[in-house]
Amino acid sequence: MRAFLLWDGLFIFGLEPKISNGTQVLSLVIRPILKVVCIIMKQKTQEQCAYCGKIGKMTIEHVIPQCLFTKPLPLDIVKVPACEQCNNAKSADDSYLRDYLVTDASASEHKTARKIFTTKVLSSVRKNKSDLWRSFAPSAHLSLVHCRGGISLLYAGNLDGERIERALYRIVRGLYYRIFQQHIPENCNYSLTRWSPQEFNEFLPLLHKFGFNGPYGCGDAFKCIMQFADKSPFTTAWWLFFYDSICLHVLTEHKESE
Numbered sequence: 001m002r003a004f005l006l007w008d009g010l011f012i013f014g015l016e017p018k019i020s021n022g023t024q025v026l027s028l029v030i031r032p033i034l035k036v037v038c039i040i041m042k043q044k045t046q047e048q049c050a051y052c053g054k055i056g057k058m059t060i061e062h063v064i065p066q067c068l069f070t071k072p073l074p075l076d077i078v079k080v081p082a083c084e085q086c087n088n089a090k091s092a093d094d095s096y097l098r099d100y101l102v103t104d105a106s107a108s109e110h111k112t113a114r115k116i117f118t119t120k121v122l123s124s125v126r127k128n129k130s131d132l133w134r135s136f137a138p139s140a141h142l143s144l145v146h147c148r149g150g151i152s153l154l155y156a157g158n159l160d161g162e163r164i165e166r167a168l169y170r171i172v173r174g175l176y177y178r179i180f181q182q183h184i185p186e187n188c189n190y191s192l193t194r195w196s197p198q199e200f201n202e203f204l205p206l207l208h209k210f211g212f213n214g215p216y217g218c219g220d221a222f223k224c225i226m227q228f229a230d231k232s233p234f235t236t237a238w239w240l241f242f243y244d245s246i247c248l249h250v251l252t253e254h255k256e257s258e
């Protein structure tokens with residue numbers, strides 16, 4: 001017996017193909033199975049892109065970038081269909097987001113963030129391959145910063161906020177698709193703010209009062225909760241937690257008519 005990994009965790013068990021006169025021949029047992037698999041794959045490839053809504057052949061996209069985790073990847077990692085264009089557009093911003101998160105002083109005590117920083121990030125900095133460090137270094141200066149342990153003297157500098165926003169808004173769009181099975185339309189406004197743990201804790205009683213969806217999570221690197229407006233389901237609020245220490249709040253506002 002042999003297992004063939006065909007599509008996103010779908011395993012088909014069949015007999016080994018027979019070998020006859022040096023030619024590989026599919027057995028009668030495998031042919032009908034392959035026919036069914038072809039039908040399934042054809043249906044799978046005619047999906048909707050979770051990000052832009054295009055219908056067609058899709059790839060499988062990890063909503064929470066894989067680079068935010070250490071190996072082995074968590075089993076509950078979220079995946080959605082994505083067109084090739086959206087999939088390719090994502091990867092560069094993912095690395096930027098990773099470097100932003102694991103370099104942050106707040107995440108320095110988190111085991112996974114620490115490991116990624118001391119291996120992946122420092123290695124790409126040494127090779128001058130980290131876009132974040134290239135933009136950060138010229139403006140880096142020592143500054144008093146409020147962080148978890150109090151006030152510390154740390155390096156501060158300029159970052160490309162647009163890339164971080166793009167990566168986070170994409171996460172929100174992917175999660176929305178995974179939860180509601182539809183994509184957030186183009187005519188939405190997005191906004192991002194960072195919340196301190198204290199701000200979130202102060203807001204928590206209100207969240208409990210009005211209710212929220214979640215928590216949703218992937219491994220130890222990511223958790224989130226969300227709310228949506230009853231009469232405008234694309235108007236949403238998200239609290240994204242990375243490494244149990246960084247809380248980023250994303251709002252999407254649906255413009256009904258444009």
Ligand SMILES: [Zn+2]
Binds near residue numbers: 050051087
């Ligand atoms: Zn797309």
